[in-house]
Amino acid sequence: MNLKTSFIALLFVAIPFFSKAQQAVNPNAFPVQITTANGTIEGEFDVKTNIQSFKGIPFAQPPVGNLRWKAPQPAANWTGVKQTKKFGPRAIQPALFSDMGFRSDGISEDCLYLNVWTPAKSTNEKLPVLVYFYGGGFAAGDGSEYRYDGENMAKKGIVTLTVNYRLGIFGFFSHPELTKESPNHASGNYSFLDQNAALKWVQANIEQFGGDPKRVTIAGESAGSIAVSAQMASPLSKNLFAGAIGESGGSFFPTLSLVPLAEGEKTGLEFAQKIGAKSLKELRAMSTLELYQKSIGTSMGVFKTTIDGYFLPKSLPEIFEAKQQAMVPLLLGWNSEEMSYRALTMGKDLNNESYAQKIKELYGNKAPEVLQLYPVGTPEVTEQSATDLAGDRFIAYSTWKWFDLHRKNSSQPVYRYYYSHPRPNLRDKNAEAGLAGGVIKKDKNIPKTPKGAVHSSEIEYVMGNLASNKDYAWTEDDYKVSETMMNYFANFIKTGNPNGDKLPVWPMAKEEEKPEIMVIDLDSKAKRAENDVRYLFLDKEYMK
Secondary structure: OOOOOOOHHHHOOOOOOOOOOOOOOOOOEEEEEEEOOOOEEEEEEEOOOOEEEEEEEEOEOOOOHHHOOOOOOEOOOOOOEEEOEOOOOEOOOOOOOOOOOOOOOOEOOOOOEEEEEEOOOOOOOOEEEEEEEOOOOOOOOOOOOHHHOOHHHHOOOOEEEEEOOOOHHHHHOOOHHHHHHOOOOOOOOHHHHHHHHHHHHHHHHHHHHOEEEEEEEEEEEOHHHHHHHHHHHOOOOOOOOOEEEEEOOOOOOOOOOOEEHHHHHHHHHHHHHHOOOOOHHHHHHOOHHHHHHHHOOOOOOOOOOEEOOOOOOOOHHHHHHOOOOOOOOEEEEEEOEOOOHHHHHOOOOOOHHHHHHHHHHHHHHHHHHHHHHOOOOOHHHHHHHHHHHHHHHHHHHHHHHHHHHHHHOOOOOEEEEEEOOOOOOEOOOOEEEOOOOOEEEOOOOOOOOOOOOEOOOOHHHHHOOHHHOOOEOOOHHHHHHHHHHHHHHHHHHHHOOOOOOOOOOOOOOOOOOOOEEEEEOOOOEEEEOOOHHHHHHHHHHHOO
16 A cells, blocks of 8 residues: 655646746835844835835845855845845746746845835834745745735735745755754754744844734745744744744645654765765865756655754654644645646546546555545546545645644644635636646646646735736636635734634634634635544554
8 A cells, every 4th residue: 555655746747937027126116224133224115005125135144155055044244235125036946837926036046035025104013924935845936926925915014024945955955964064963954944044033123124023923835834834843933933824735744744864864865976976075066057957857855854853853743742832823724626636546537447446556455435535426526536635645634634733732723724716717718727726838638627726826815916917817706705815814913813804704623523614715604624534534544
């Protein structure tokens, strides 16, 4: 039985990448200055939106040269005024996903920058703060993406930040020599340490932007959501924020799950030997291009999060079960079509026979139980069951596990959602919705447009950025759903409770068999969870 089969690679398959316009001068803005702990920065005040923005603020030293594969070092001070009116470079990454529209200043190992949008009129307003981590499988993504733009959330009275962090081999490479040289006897997890450094920067500086360091909420989608769960678990970060939001993903098996440090070191050592690097010195001497080219052929996710004894002393289930996580309110959920049934069938045609056979391959003598939970029936029923199972195995279960552990091991409020609003039609009739929410050229061999809310599709709705995505023919209904979801999230960021603003009541999820869940759609409403029995079954399988 191959329960470790993961759909990560299928989700993150390379698809055509369409570049978006570079940063442009804002004709509606004039310069504004703020003094941070490291020096004075100059951003912009937009007279149309009344929002100040500061882009490309360094929160750590560039992790280059001898700082490659080291924990981020505090940013150096500067004299004079640093211009922060354009996004910094994004982390080294291939062109993986067609739904990523970047405004970054190129690509570089020198990538540790963050961006701030603030509505504050003075430094003493103590506004709530949102720190958002982007998704992309820890292999791609950037804080400059249009869909994460913080302006519209700032209009809700929230100081909003997006944060860059290292990716791929630059973010998760472990090696025995790295562990030996580290004062913490750890290696890997540099992506998470970058995020931790950004949260420390927020604590030291956010008051200058009108924010309250005691009212910081961290949030993210997919890999960003996984990162939020890891930051909740880390002893280094758990006291740096007051609330957490997870959109589709938790750092729990089988979703980009943790490995022991020794396993991460072994993977890194084998990689180094494969590319002919006999020492860490030789690895650090490689140019960005050489290291990129030699690592680009490795499987996505080969360099994994490690239980390093420093950032993460134990696995997340162990930390949550010991009640050692951040004791903060948590809002989290997932989408109705996180993964296509094609991932389950490996692209083959779906029918009752092929589906039942696949279930037998995966679950052996437990296949009858699985078919009770994900039944066959009409073509529509079987397709929905296969879609549900693919999404659960990919990322819904790991999000549920995070939800279940915090609900049972804290006294903090937990709110769970199920996002089911599908995107509208594409504007381009020759385009087709891609596997992970992207857009690809229409192909007669590609199945019809997804029926549900695909992985990552809620981001523009949450952040109020539908208008910046020109691929879809947004309707009034879409803007209504966006306003509902934005208000739920904004309320939670402000108070730790999503309710208010004449929204449908969203009950806390109590520790009971069928806790209530908020179904977010055009007609959003809370209901009793009917599908948790699926996750309880998977829990028994994965926790063996």
